[in-house]
Amino acid sequence: MTSFLTSNPTSYQKQHLGPAESWGRFLLRLSSNAMSAFLAAICLLGLSLANAVNFTTVYEWDQFEFTWPSGANSSIEEIKRNFNPKNVEFLYMAVFGERLFLSLDWKYGTPATLVWLPTSGTSTAPPKLDPFPSWNLHERYNCDTIQMAKGLETDTDGRLWVVDDGNAACPGKIWIFDLLNNDKSEHIHRFPDTVVSHASGSRALHDIVLDKTPDDYIAYIRDAASEHIVAYSRKLDKSWSVKTSRKKWKSFALSPSQEARQLYLSKSFSDDFYSVSVGQLKNEGKSAHVEFIGQWKKIPSRMLIDSSNVLYAAFFNANYLAKWNISEPFHEQRFYEAGELGTIEPFTFALDTNGNLWMTELNESTGVKRQKLLKAAIGAKSYLYSAARP
Numbered sequence: 001m002t003s004f005l006t007s008n009p010t011s012y013q014k015q016h017l018g019p020a021e022s023w024g025r026f027l028l029r030l031s032s033n034a035m036s037a038f039l040a041a042i043c044l045l046g047l048s049l050a051n052a053v054n055f056t057t058v059y060e061w062d063q064f065e066f067t068w069p070s071g072a073n074s075s076i077e078e079i080k081r082n083f084n085p086k087n088v089e090f091l092y093m094a095v096f097g098e099r100l101f102l103s104l105d106w107k108y109g110t111p112a113t114l115v116w117l118p119t120s121g122t123s124t125a126p127p128k129l130d131p132f133p134s135w136n137l138h139e140r141y142n143c144d145t146i147q148m149a150k151g152l153e154t155d156t157d158g159r160l161w162v163v164d165d166g167n168a169a170c171p172g173k174i175w176i177f178d179l180l181n182n183d184k185s186e187h188i189h190r191f192p193d194t195v196v197s198h199a200s201g202s203r204a205l206h207d208i209v210l211d212k213t214p215d216d217y218i219a220y221i222r223d224a225a226s227e228h229i230v231a232y233s234r235k236l237d238k239s240w241s242v243k244t245s246r247k248k249w250k251s252f253a254l255s256p257s258q259e260a261r262q263l264y265l266s267k268s269f270s271d272d273f274y275s276v277s278v279g280q281l282k283n284e285g286k287s288a289h290v291e292f293i294g295q296w297k298k299i300p301s302r303m304l305i306d307s308s309n310v311l312y313a314a315f316f317n318a319n320y321l322a323k324w325n326i327s328e329p330f331h332e333q334r335f336y337e338a339g340e341l342g343t344i345e346p347f348t349f350a351l352d353t354n355g356n357l358w359m360t361e362l363n364e365s366t367g368v369k370r371q372k373l374l375k376a377a378i379g380a381k382s383y384l385y386s387a388a389r390p
């Protein structure tokens with residue numbers, strides 16, 4: 001408790017309201033019905049006038065199925081038997097060409113944590129999940145295969161980057177696949193214990209973003225269990241970590257401007273929002289200074305920036321998405337609102353090269369999982385493409 005108090009005074013204050021604030025809350029609660037009707041009207045106006053983005057539903061699933069390997073044998077039968085279609089939950093997404101890549105939360109019986117889907121279907125039934133790149137690269141406790149895919153990113157040269165958090169038997173890795181060359185694995189980097197702990201309880205690898213430099217790609221990876229950002233250079237096939245002001249992070253996003261690229265970070269267990277210049281993350285063994293930007297209304301679970309400097313955010317326990325133009329002072333604007341979802345982390349999203357924002361939406365409001373894949377034309381690409389110049 002002592003360390004909590006000293007390291008996080010703002011959330012302490014929020015939880016221990018003084019008498020004046022308690023009265024304010026009480027009065028608010030009394031008029032909350034009138035208040036929420038009023039707020040809903042404002043939100044609707046705000047959404048329909050300026051900010052609304054029109055999503056269309058691409059697929060909708062009540063239950064998932066995998067494309068199983070052909071030719072039955074006892075080990076495949078066992079994998080099928082242990083698979084529970086109701087356990088499928090999307091974590092992260094990336095798009096390239098005609099394919100969407102999705103990482104799946106690992107639960108007992110999950111046969112593969114990385115799958116792909118076509119961006120458009122020919123039948124009315126939603127597509128089956130296809131393991132990426134093949135069944136052979138998903139074998140539990142075989143450390144030469146993918147154990148627990150988390151963050152995904154596609155680069156502008158047709159590669160898919162995959163963060164693999166491993167498990168008790170296998171340390172964390174980064175995989176790079178060449179989508180333009182039969183999905184061949186081009187690099188498999190095993191993080192040294194000094195960069196990402198080999199003790200499975202002491203690491204939690206999640207998001208990945210790519211910093212495209214004139215002659216390299218540097219990946220930044222979020223390890224939620226440490227107060228570090230992990231970096232990996234493709235050219236040097238080398239990783240390192242940088243200390244970030246004794247804070248842990250819950251989600252992050254990279255800005256497009258090559259000259260002054262910033263990594264935006266949302267703090268764990270807090271709605272505080274920070275940024276750090278990527279220049280500071282290139283020095284192995286150094287500390288980076290993070291700067292406070294502002295506070296979100298809720299804790300962001302996913303963030304993404306497009307080529308025209310708009311940051312998109314999804315939040316824990318929220319059925320809406322918000323955006324902020326990072327060229328302007330921090331200001332949160334809602335641009336999508338779903339009905340009741342009853343989900344802790346309802347959304348994950350990605351941008352393609354045709355100006356579409358792709359999003360998955362999980363609805364658990366009736367205790368049954370319903371997943372949707374939606375897309376909206378927003379007219380901008382991912383942060384990896386600089387804005388189109390006349």
Ligand SMILES: *[C@@H]1O[C@H](CO)[C@@H](O)[C@H](O)[C@H]1NC(C)=O
Pocket residue numbers: 051052053054
């Ligand atoms: C969304 O659709 C509505 C109705 O079709 C249209 O009036 C509006 O301009 C669209 N908004 C955007 C941002 O495309």
Ligand SMILES: *[C@@H]1O[C@H](CO)[C@@H](O)[C@H](O)[C@H]1NC(C)=O
Pocket residue numbers: 069070071073074075076135
């Ligand atoms: C079962 O089939 C899979 C996929 O074809 C193969 O990798 C595996 O070795 C087979 N196992 C046995 C026990 O034959």
Ligand SMILES: *[C@@H]1O[C@H](CO)[C@@H](O)[C@H](O)[C@H]1NC(C)=O
Pocket residue numbers: 308309310325326327328
């Ligand atoms: C973001 O803000 C800048 C500065 O005000 C403005 O020039 C630009 O058009 C805005 N971008 C978008 C996508 O609204």
Ligand SMILES: *[C@@H]1O[C@H](CO)[C@@H](O)[C@H](O)[C@H]1NC(C)=O
Pocket residue numbers: 338339340341363364365366370
């Ligand atoms: C979630 O699912 C329930 C039950 O099927 C449905 O009534 C509700 O409209 C759904 N919510 C959204 C936002 O689609």
